[in-house]
Amino acid sequence: MSKEQEKYTTCDRCGARILEKSALEVDGLTLCGDCVVKQTKKEVAQAAKIATERKAEQYEAQRKALSTQRNKRALIALVVTLLVFAAAQWFMAQNKPQPVQTASIDFNKDLDSSYSLIVVALDKYVATNGKLPPSLNELLNGYIPYPVATAFHHFKYKRVSNDSYELEIAAKKITTLKTEGNNESAANK
Incomplete structure (x- = not known):
């Protein structure tokens, strides 16, 4: 084929002249290979950012759930300890020996x-x-x-x-x- 028979078009993003058969249509835009690669890199970076944010959110949610669970266990242990302490104090108060009385x-x-x-x-x-x-x-x-x-x-x-x-x-x-x-x-x- 000769150069005259090939049809050219321009990239809608960068304005470069490209062969019509090399042009790619993305989201209704005619783009050159370089612009497609740039857009793909942006999309990959955006997807990676979203994935990182989701992982961070999931990690934070799991950390909060574990923290809540640990706090509940600590609270239960504290309440049980206080109940045991209160029961021991009550028991000691109930079984307190009477004061010594002198007998004549x-x-x-x-x-x-x-x-x-x-x-x-x-x-x-x-x-x-x-x-x-x-x-x-x-x-x-x-x-x-x-x-x-x-x-x-x-x-x-x-x-x-x-x-x-x-x-x-x-x-x-x-x-x-x-x-x-x-x-x-x-x-x-």
């Missing part, structure tokens, strides 16, 4: 308690001195409190040897029995 004991009347305290004091004396005391009055030197010593006269103490003794209550309290119509004690009858 009359060792002349409560001879069983006096007897027990004398036995403990005798054991302490033997542990310290290696032998039993000759009398209960020896226990007053730091082995027994003075109020218990006021009840010594109610007991009979006898040291049998250095490691054995007899201790008994000498005077039990006399109980008074009342009979109908009469207020005499049982000991007087």
Whole structure:
């Protein structure tokens, strides 16, 4: 073919003269190969930008979902911890021991308690001195409190040897029995 028979056209975008059979029609425009490549590059860049934005949006959505899930777990753990702490505090408040109350004991009347305290004091004396005391009055030197010593006269103490003794209550309290119509004690009858 000769040059005269070939038909030429111009590119609608850049104005370059091109062969009609080489021209490409894109979106109703006649374009040369260079302009088609440029447009394709722009479209590819635009598509890549859109894909990157979508990936970023998806990543952000997943991150928010995971963050929300972690926050929910942390909140649940915090609430459970607070409930356990509150339950422990309540339990401790409910089971709080009562304040210590002092009791007044009359060792002349409560001879069983006096007897027990004398036995403990005798054991302490033997542990310290290696032998039993000759009398209960020896226990007053730091082995027994003075109020218990006021009840010594109610007991009979006898040291049998250095490691054995007899201790008994000498005077039990006399109980008074009342009979109908009469207020005499049982000991007087």
